[in-house]
Structures are given as structure tokens and as C-alpha cells.
Amino acid sequence: MFDLTGRVALVTGGGQNQGAGIARALAAGGAAVAVNDLVGERAETVAKEIAARGGRALAAPFDVTDLAAVTAGVARVARELGPVDVLVNNAGVPEGMSVAQFREMDPGAWRRYVDLNLYGVVNCCKAVIDGMCARGFGRVITISSGAGQTGLALGVSLYAAGKGGAIAFMRHLALESARFGVTANTLALGLMSNAGNAEVTAALAKTVPVGRLGTPEDVGAACVFLASHEAAWLTGQTIGLNGGNLTS
Numbered sequence: 001m002f003d004l005t006g007r008v009a010l011v012t013g014g015g016q017n018q019g020a021g022i023a024r025a026l027a028a029g030g031a032a033v034a035v036n037d038l039v040g041e042r043a044e045t046v047a048k049e050i051a052a053r054g055g056r057a058l059a060a061p062f063d064v065t066d067l068a069a070v071t072a073g074v075a076r077v078a079r080e081l082g083p084v085d086v087l088v089n090n091a092g093v094p095e096g097m098s099v100a101q102f103r104e105m106d107p108g109a110w111r112r113y114v115d116l117n118l119y120g121v122v123n124c125c126k127a128v129i130d131g132m133c134a135r136g137f138g139r140v141i142t143i144s145s146g147a148g149q150t151g152l153a154l155g156v157s158l159y160a161a162g163k164g165g166a167i168a169f170m171r172h173l174a175l176e177s178a179r180f181g182v183t184a185n186t187l188a189l190g191l192m193s194n195a196g197n198a199e200v201t202a203a204l205a206k207t208v209p210v211g212r213l214g215t216p217e218d219v220g221a222a223c224v225f226l227a228s229h230e231a232a233w234l235t236g237q238t239i240g241l242n243g244g245n246l247t248s
Helices: 017-028 040-052 067-080 107-135 157-180 198-205 216-227
Strands: 008-011 032-035 057-059 086-089 138-145 182-189 238-241
Touching: 008 017, 008 067, 017 032, 017 040, 017 086, 017 216, 032 040, 040 057, 067 107, 086 107, 086 216, 107 138, 107 157, 107 182, 138 157, 138 216, 157 182, 157 238, 182 216, 216 238
Parallel strands: 008 032, 008 086, 032 057, 086 138, 138 182, 182 238
Antiparallel strands: none
């Protein structure tokens, strides 16, 4: 069950944190994995780790906000691993991201959140969706956030706008591509273990109903299911992966 042997997966932002956990899990499930990251060294580290465990992986550094770079990167993945069957849109935290109330934000900082979290998703989907539909199989998984589902006073309004936009886009992509054997779903993450220093993390964990923060392994396991043949009847959904912090 949930066997991904013969599939090729592309994980954006796969060089660290949740992205690395997703890449490792998909590889453990049998997929060949292209590890994307804006920083090539991070992508190389995760790809080498997967290879050392007996998996098949390729470091695929490119900027997901640049459509030409995405197109070229996906073409390289196809040449070296095969056409992309599973796309995980995980890249979502701009370098140097900070928390600020909307009224205090410099308008010059707005675009990077939307460019990465919405257009990064759109660019990557554009590069793989035609091939998926033509082959009759595809899995698109976007990693979003509870911030894209509910209002928060934390100072993440533009980040949330990008995440919310991606959730809406995925719903429509799912229905447009469903008859071709392609599914499109979103995981809206809650509080994760990389949220801050140990003191902050411990305090956050107490607010989660299940009593702990999420881990890269939690996200990776969910992605393996969504990428599998067994998830063929699940599409157009936003799934809260949050330890019960936000219920539906």
C-alpha cells in the first residue's frame, strides 16, 4: 500500500525542514525525487542523504518564482529522472521572512510573499500539468498553512494572502484536471517543530490539542498518501494537518 515505485517526484523547497522530510518520505516510498531549493547546497545535501539510503535523487536548484527557471529545471528533471508524476509545492518562506503588522509593512515587501506562495505554485503547476494529463496520472500537493484559512493577529497578513490564494487555485486546478487522472490537494499546516527556539517551541506545544508540534515526518507521511494510487478519489481538498488546532 502507498507504493510509489516508478514515480518521479519534485519537491520544491526540499532542502530543509518540512521539504526535506517530504523528500525523504517520498524516496522511502519508492519514488525518485528531485530536490529543489533556492540554495543549491541544501538541495545537494538532501539528495545525497537520500542516495546514501539507497534511494534515487537529484538536486534541482532553481527559483520557483521565475517561470523560465522552473520550466528549464523541470525539463532537466525529466531528462535525468523522468517526467514528473508528483509535484509537491512546499517552498513558501521567503529568505529573511519577518513578522509585522500590515499597517507597519513596507509596501516594497508585499510582493515576495505572494510571488513565492501563489506564483511559485502556479509556475510549477504550469510546468508539469500538461504532461500529467497526457499520461493519465498526476499528483499535485501544495503545502499551505492554517494562516491561509483563518485570520490571525500575528503579523503574517501577506504571507497568509499568498497561502490563501494557493488554496483557492488548487481547488480550481483539481476540477479542471480531475477527468485526466490528476488530483490536486492542499495540506494546511499548523504549528511546526521548527517554529523557534526551545523555549518558544515548548510554549507553543502546550497550545496544540495532541500535545506536540508537527514534524517533517508528519508532513512527509501525509504526502506519501496523497501521492499514492490509493488517494485517486481524493481531490480538490484542503486538509488541516495541525494536531487539532483548527478543526473542520
